[in-house]
Amino acid sequence: MKAKEEKLRQDASECPRETVILARNLDLVFQTADGPVQALKDVSLDIARGDFVSFIGPSGCGKTTFLRVIAGLEEPTGGEITVNDLTPDEARRLRAYGYVFQAAGLYPWRTIAGNVKLPLEIIGFTRAEQDERVKKVLELVDLSGFERKFPWQLSGGMQQRASIARALAFDADILLMDEPFGALDEIVRDHLNEQLLKLWERTGKTICFVTHSIPEAVYLSTRIVVMSPRPGRIHEVIESPLPRERPLEIRDTPEFLEVAHQVREGLKAGHGYDE
Amino acid sequence: MTNDAGLLKGRIMPVLTVVAAILALWYAAAAWMNAPWTLAQAERAGKTLTLSEIVKDTMRQSRPRLPAPHQIAAEIWKTTVQKKITSKRSLIFHGWITLQATLAGFALGAAAGIVMAILITYSRTMELGLMPWAIISQTIPIVALAPMIIVVLATLGVEGRLVPKAIISAYLCYFPVLVGMVKGLRSPHREQLDLMKTYNASGIQTFFKLRLPASVPYLFTSLKIGIAAALVGAIVGELPTGAVRGLGARILIGDQFGQPIQIWAALSAAAILAGALIAIVGLLQRLTLKRMGMAQ
Numbered sequence: 001m002k003a004k005e006e007k008l009r010q011d012a013s014e015c016p017r018e019t020v021i022l023a024r025n026l027d028l029v030f031q032t033a034d035g036p037v038q039a040l041k042d043v044s045l046d047i048a049r050g051d052f053v054s055f056i057g058p059s060g061c062g063k064t065t066f067l068r069v070i071a072g073l074e075e076p077t078g079g080e081i082t083v084n085d086l087t088p089d090e091a092r093r094l095r096a097y098g099y100v101f102q103a104a105g106l107y108p109w110r111t112i113a114g115n116v117k118l119p120l121e122i123i124g125f126t127r128a129e130q131d132e133r134v135k136k137v138l139e140l141v142d143l144s145g146f147e148r149k150f151p152w153q154l155s156g157g158m159q160q161r162a163s164i165a166r167a168l169a170f171d172a173d174i175l176l177m178d179e180p181f182g183a184l185d186e187i188v189r190d191h192l193n194e195q196l197l198k199l200w201e202r203t204g205k206t207i208c209f210v211t212h213s214i215p216e217a218v219y220l221s222t223r224i225v226v227m228s229p230r231p232g233r234i235h236e237v238i239e240s241p242l243p244r245e246r247p248l249e250i251r252d253t254p255e256f257l258e259v260a261h262q263v264r265e266g267l268k269a270g271h272g273y274d275e
Numbered sequence: 276m277t278n279d280a281g282l283l284k285g286r287i288m289p290v291l292t293v294v295a296a297i298l299a300l301w302y303a304a305a306a307w308m309n310a311p312w313t314l315a316q317a318e319r320a321g322k323t324l325t326l327s328e329i330v331k332d333t334m335r336q337s338r339p340r341l342p343a344p345h346q347i348a349a350e351i352w353k354t355t356v357q358k359k360i361t362s363k364r365s366l367i368f369h370g371w372i373t374l375q376a377t378l379a380g381f382a383l384g385a386a387a388g389i390v391m392a393i394l395i396t397y398s399r400t401m402e403l404g405l406m407p408w409a410i411i412s413q414t415i416p417i418v419a420l421a422p423m424i425i426v427v428l429a430t431l432g433v434e435g436r437l438v439p440k441a442i443i444s445a446y447l448c449y450f451p452v453l454v455g456m457v458k459g460l461r462s463p464h465r466e467q468l469d470l471m472k473t474y475n476a477s478g479i480q481t482f483f484k485l486r487l488p489a490s491v492p493y494l495f496t497s498l499k500i501g502i503a504a505a506l507v508g509a510i511v512g513e514l515p516t517g518a519v520r521g522l523g524a525r526i527l528i529g530d531q532f533g534q535p536i537q538i539w540a541a542l543s544a545a546a547i548l549a550g551a552l553i554a555i556v557g558l559l560q561r562l563t564l565k566r567m568g569m570a571q
Contacts, residue, residue, distance in 0.1 A: 102466075105466050
């Protein structure tokens with residue numbers, strides 16, 4: 001452990017583009033009643049600190065599975081993966097990441113502040129620090145004043161913001177997001193995308209973001225990983241030429257449309273054979 | 276807010292209609308079932324009665340086949356308000372005896388149900404080992420089991436009626452609590468459990484912060500069924516065993532001495548008690564869920 005941390009620090013000082021998540025030839029086969037299903041095949045990817053990486057592809061392409069492997073919630077059947085130079089399970093035990101699920105998944109019996117406090121209670125922060133952190137992250141997601149409300153009193157978009165605040169409340173520097181805005185309407189989604197970008201800029205976190213919306217992926221990401229199904233694999237990794245500063249209007253620029261076109265072509269080529 | 280009077284009317288009118296229909300049916304049935312005795316008496320006395328005389332008489336027999344509602348109401352009034360509660364003829368006295376056993380049995384049964392549910396939720400072995408027996412336990416008729424429980428406990432030197440009655444009561448009441456609680460403890464879905472895993476939460480933390488609060492609505496629903504079952508258990512515990520105190524004993528003695536009005540009064544008292552107990556649990560449910568923010 002000590003040696004690993006030492007090495008991590010050295011890497012950080014020597015190289016500014018430090019790799020946070022490193023996957024090599026990952027395979028994952030689920031054993032189901034209908035026989036084995038290859039969810040991931042030969043997936044290799046490096047994610048650097050501070051990257052915003054989107055995973056896009058049709059259902060069954062393994063994008064969520066890959067995110068769950070990074071989180072240590074799924075065990076790969078082959079290949080190698082490290083998170084902060086540790087195995088995903090070790091990283092999970094050190095609370096290296098915050099995970100945002102598709103459904104906000106707030107506990108209905110806890111207030112908004114109570115929900116954000118949940119990880120802090122489990123990790124064992126003092127009362128005073130819990131309150132301070134809750135205040136800070138609720139400000140960050142623009143939910144100050146809603147501390148004492150219960151989840152059902154909030155709109156879907158606000159609930160999802162609260163669940164992002166919950167993932168930000170402790171000091172994980174990786175944020176794993178599994179289609180967090182998938183169930184929201186487009187107007188709310190635009191707004192949340194904009195806020196998420198600001199949040200990313202302010203916190204400097206590494207974000208892995210699963211989506212099936214092309215505009216969302218292009219708008220948010222520094223890198224877009226196009227995946228294809230059966231077996232789930234990486235078809236193409238597109239580096240975005242867009243600047244880090246991104247007003248919503250950037251979506252009407254030729255550069256943006258060019259990247260979106262590239263992603264669409266990639267998706268088409270990736271699973272054109274079975275439709 | 277809609278018109279309050281309208282809302283009240285909308286809720287109360289259906290209930291009153293049903294009550295009126297039941298009462299009308301009851302009176303008709305009482306006249307029908309008690310008429311043969313009236314006619315036999317008249318024949319013996321050599322009198323002929325008009326229809327209104329017959330109907331009037333069926334409503335005031337001292338040992339009717341089916342007592343009329345007002346006779347039962349009068350008997351309840353006589354044995355509650357007009358009797359000292361320490362009297363052996365007071366329904367409140369007997370109701371209190373039964374209530375004690377019911378509450379003791381309910382506490383015991385609910386606790387047993389919750390503990391077994393936790394064991395079953397956390398251990399596959401317990402689930403396989405415990406669940407079949409729990410189900411079998413409910414297929415044995417309680418009337419067959421009750422005398423044996425009383426005899427066995429007496430042999431073991433347990434004095435008095437309260438303990439065996441409470442155990443019979445608990446025997447009926449633990450099962451719905453067990454089933455409801457297993458369902459409640461298993462109600463968190465995969466994402467909620469995964470979330471706890473991403474925090475590296477311990478099993479105890481997952482239990483107290485997720486499974487237990489998630490199970491509360493299920494718990495209260497099964498507690499409502501459980502408390503009614505506990506009351507049935509307490510009464511059954513009094514029935515076949517020659518008890519002299521409690522609502523069950525009142526029913527038994529009324530039967531032995533041919534006092535149908537007394538039987539029906541005791542039955543009605545049991546029904547009122549059951550209704551009150553369920554209402555209290557319902558109130559606790561509403562207050563608790565409101566406090567937890569789960570009642571909208």
